[in-house]
Amino acid sequence: MSLQIGNVELPNPLILAPMAGVTDLPFRLLCREQGAGLVCMEMISAKAISFHNRNTKKLMQIAPGEQPVSLQLFGSDPKIIGEVAREIEEQPFDILDLNMGCPVPKIVGNGEGSALMKEPKLVEQIVRETVRAVRKPVTIKIRKGFDDNHVNAVEIAKIAEASGAAAVAVHGRTREQYYSGKADWDIIRRVKEAVRIPVIGNGDVDSPKQAKRLFEETGCDGIMIGRGARGNPWLFGEILTYLETGETRPRPSLQEVRQMMLRHARMQIEYKGDYTGIREMRKHISWYTAGYPHSARLRAQINSVESLAELEELILTRTGC
Secondary structure, three states: OOEEEOOEEEOOOEEEOOOOOOOOHHHHHHHHHOOOOEEEOOOEEHHHHHOOOHHHHHHOOOOOOOOOEEEEEEOOOHHHHHHHHHHHOOOOOOEEEEEEOOOOHHHHHOOOHHHHHHOHHHHHHHHHHHHHHOOOOEEEEEEEEOOOOOOOHHHHHHHHHHOOOOEEEEEEEEOOOOOOOOOOHHHHHHHHHHOOOOEEEEOOOOOHHHHHHHHHHHOOOEEEEOHHHOOOOOHHHHHHHHHHHOOOOOOOOHHHHHHHHHHHHHHHHHHHHHHHHHHHHHHHHHHHHOOOOOHHHHHHHHOOOOOHHHHHHHHHHOOOO
């Protein structure tokens, strides 16, 4: 069940999607441990790297044990992206990904992220410049199109392949959809039929059965999982078991969820310090406990927690989740 991307062989075809504010080092480690074949870092501005931004350096940290890792750049200037790619290539990431799918207004307003879907010639220049600059595999992440009147994922994927990209990930929604509505898996199938490089399907996979359906309906080579993994790093292992054996793993027990939350919190605080780590964990705990009884009350309580000791007490003694 391995997946080959350029000269990098992934142990399996399940990939943790890059998510800003989510796929930091602690969460990537947990997902890799639970079975993700590739983990993707939060997207990083090529310009920020070129300006030697201190916060960006922190985002680029990679820990032993989490590889293979994909580092994702965003930007719109081919020359800057190429220069930055060359500058950072010796760092220990395995794959360099180019973001062409982010729907956030600030990014799109700068002509970056999914705005690039409207500029096929610029996509070609960016991919070619980056591929020339590095020896590591270069991949791209795109959407179905910018809006329903401009559905051009197939065109962009062909351009990327011709320009030297080693794989393409396709999110089955347009930029205008953001994350609403149902992902269009048919566009993933159409991209897969149009190119020879690996195609990674993305959108609406939140269970082992959905993962199997996506493979069967599109013929994609890999699956990228984003929101389905938030608060649920176990999903990768559950999908692998189902794909390999047809069996459904039992969901983690309440005790396992508690222990994962505590471990995640300790890692987060070690990585980001007490103040930031605690605040970052608030959203993660909301995701871990979603759907459990009394979880709304827990989310209200967690927002007033200021220390690891308080967080541990809340999780261990006051959760009915």
